[in-house]
Amino acid sequence: MSTQPGLIDLQIMWNRLIAVVGEQAQVLIRTAFSPIVRECEDISAGVFDLKGRMLAQAVTGTPGHINSMAEAVKHFIRHFPIESMREGDAYITNDPWMGTGHLNDFVITTPAFHKGKLVGLFSCTSHLMDIGGLGNGPEASDVFMEGLYIPMLKLIDQGQVNETLMAIIRANTRLPVDTEGDTYSLAACNDVGVRALSAMMDEFGIDTLEPLADHIIARSREAVLAEIAKLPKGTWRHSMMVDGYDHPLTLEAALTISDTGIHVDFTGTSNAVKRGINVPISYTTAYTCFGLGCVVAAHIPNNAGSLAPLTVSAPPGCILNAQKPAPVSIRHIIGQMLPDMVFGCLRQAIPDRVPAEGTSCIWNIIVRGVRPKMEGPNHGYALAITTNGGTGGRPRQDGLSATAYPSGVHGTPVEIAEIQSPLMFWRKEFRPDSGGAGRQRGGLGQIMEIENRDDAPFELLAAFDRIQYPPRGRDGGADGAAGYVGLGSGQVLRGKGLQVIPPGERLVVLTPGGGGLGDPAARDPAKVAADLGNGLISAETAARHHGVAAE
Incomplete structure (x- = not known):
């Protein structure tokens, strides 16, 4: 096969890539210790190109993990430049603002090599039941009370596990067996993805993912824009009251459909509160885009291209754009309301679809x-x-x-x-x-x-x-x-x-x-x-x- 595959070859490889991340996800589920992973599948798994663009995600997984992981890999690349990555490395964080929104989610990213050459990245997330502190509840008054905070670190260095980091993780949880086991399950599923990707590249005779990545991103973006072109243009607003922690809160959204995409702005939403129901913007973006995708692009694969026309903003300091060190442990309570906010806007424009x-x-x-x-x-x-x-x-x-x-x-x-x-x-x-x-x-x-x-x-x-x-x-x-x-x-x-x-x-x-x-x-x-x-x-x-x- 030439280095410039035809459209049919590209489509076959795209489908194979989705199968690869599906295998990655199943390894995570089957090796995890925590019931919320192995029984409930509270995970994400995906493959990325060297620009940090998500090319494919496993069908299994939650939008809060998947769509925020899509941005997390860019943070990993910023902290660990591509040229510094070596075969056998793996990186970890649970930073809520660079990961998936709270400390209980570990994100691990692993560089994928093929015949000694770096060709892509695999990333995955799962919910760990206990990482110390006050635990997975809303009582903390800042993020540092909520548990162990792991910055962007190297978990594995050319095959050698960072035993100091693992000892710190074990010492800061009520469930050291489960937490250590879940950490290794995350690393293991990425390794399986790396091997499966290399086997796929051998099968198709390619030594780079660049043509396939560009095809996936371009076709997906075009498909979403084509669906958006069918929608009426304008701005629609919606509001919702939610219980809050100790007083009710207001969510406000303005959704604008234009020729270039859909933008949702949450100006007018209540300010962040003193307890852990605040939402980092990464999680806000994840569930807002998921709600949009369900209505506008339900049959288009989820990747960096299909997500690109969907954008989100929220004023810094509001509960949907909480700033560090706000407590965020139970961010799903508010964040998972956002598809309903999207639907509230869209039902004014396309009432028969929401x-x-x-x-x-x-x-x-x-x-x-x-x-x-x-x-x-x-x-x-x-x-x-x-x-x-x-x-x-x-x-x-x-x-x-x-x-x-x-x-x-x-x-x-x-x-x-x-x-x-x-x-x-x-x-x-x-x-x-x-x-x-x-x-x-x-x-x-x-x-x-x-x-x-x-x-x-x-x-x-x-x-x-x-x-x-x-x-x-x-x-x-x-x-x-x-x-x-x-x-x-x-x-x-x-x-x-x-x-x-x-x-x-x-x-x-x-x-x-x-x-x-x-x-x-x-x-x-x-x-x-x-x-x-x-x-x-x-x-x-x-x-x-x-x-x-x-x-």
């Missing part, structure tokens, strides 16, 4: 404690039990129930949570009537009752939203049900902040439902009957919203 509001932010039940009879090197247990509410009603379908949109993570299996902690699930079921009524019903939330079986209390690092301000319906659809956190005894708990759950007590969590879309009276009676028969709605809801009497 859903009603959903729960949006995942409802991670973050628990931590020490088991009296626990043995081993770990200092107690720490677990994020990933749970989800409902998504909003869609133009042609109901919302999805108990589904993590926009994060895309899987729910933690009950069996895994019970093995990893002293918790017992007594209930985990759909929450009837939680989806907002509409022509298209909002997705349902969940009801969970979780008992502490130990003789010792455990800590709940609460980080929940949509309790004061539930997902809103659209075009006459009803709002989804608000979330709730409390105890079986009836005590209501705060939606955010560390709280202690006594031994033998049951934690009760009700996740929100998605908003309904369209007039509930226009809902197909057969669907109403099916909802009734499946226990998704009550007879009262059927009669009040849909005018259908239960038989």
Whole structure:
């Protein structure tokens, strides 16, 4: 094959590159120690050219990791110039402003060599459950309280692991076994990617990725611009109230569609707060662009080219552009609302293509404690039990129930949570009537009752939203049900902040439902009957919203 492959060859190699990063991601998932990685797939994996442009990402992964990792590699290149990279090197950081938004995400980047020549870079991210400090909760008043802060460092130097750095990592976590294992799993998956890329280049007889990279970037950018050209031009605005930490916050967006792209500006959004729900601009950009991509470019591969026409700005110091050293541990609570902000703007321009509001932010039940009879090197247990509410009603379908949109993570299996902690699930079921009524019903939330079986209390690092301000319906659809956190005894708990759950007590969590879309009276009676028969709605809801009497 010539050094200038034809279009068909380039397309085949592009597809192969996506397969390579898919393999990279599966290695990460299968070798990880933390349940949130191996069970819930809270990761990202991708391949980059020597300019730091993301060429392909694994389909598995969360937008917050993938789209922020797309920029993180440029920071690695800035700190470790291309000419200084050697075969067998690997670099690491968890800097929230150069990585994926909080300290619990490690990003590792590895140079890829082929026949002794540097040809590209592999990068990956995963969520580590504990990296010390106050932990993965919102209590800290600055980022330094939230855990171990790793600047841009070399983790592996020509095959030799930085044992000093690994000792520091082990010493600054309650889960040294898990944290060390997860770090090595990140490095290992990049190594697999490097080998797979070299094998691909051998197969196709190429010694550089440059022609393929230019093809991928140019074609993807052109495809997105072609979709944008079909949209009406102008500026549309949307606002949303969210619970905040101890007072409500306002999110404001202005979305402008032009011939050159789509820009979203968050001027008018509330200022950053003193607790860890602030969002670095990298994470804001990641979820904003994901929301845009879902509507405008859903069938176009995600890479530097397809992301280029989508731009984001937010005033420095607002909660969506928090400045260091603001606390940011629970940045997903606000950041994952941003696709709904995008949809709120776009529904004014293209109303038939966007859903009603959903729960949006995942409802991670973050628990931590020490088991009296626990043995081993770990200092107690720490677990994020990933749970989800409902998504909003869609133009042609109901919302999805108990589904993590926009994060895309899987729910933690009950069996895994019970093995990893002293918790017992007594209930985990759909929450009837939680989806907002509409022509298209909002997705349902969940009801969970979780008992502490130990003789010792455990800590709940609460980080929940949509309790004061539930997902809103659209075009006459009803709002989804608000979330709730409390105890079986009836005590209501705060939606955010560390709280202690006594031994033998049951934690009760009700996740929100998605908003309904369209007039509930226009809902197909057969669907109403099916909802009734499946226990998704009550007879009262059927009669009040849909005018259908239960038989």
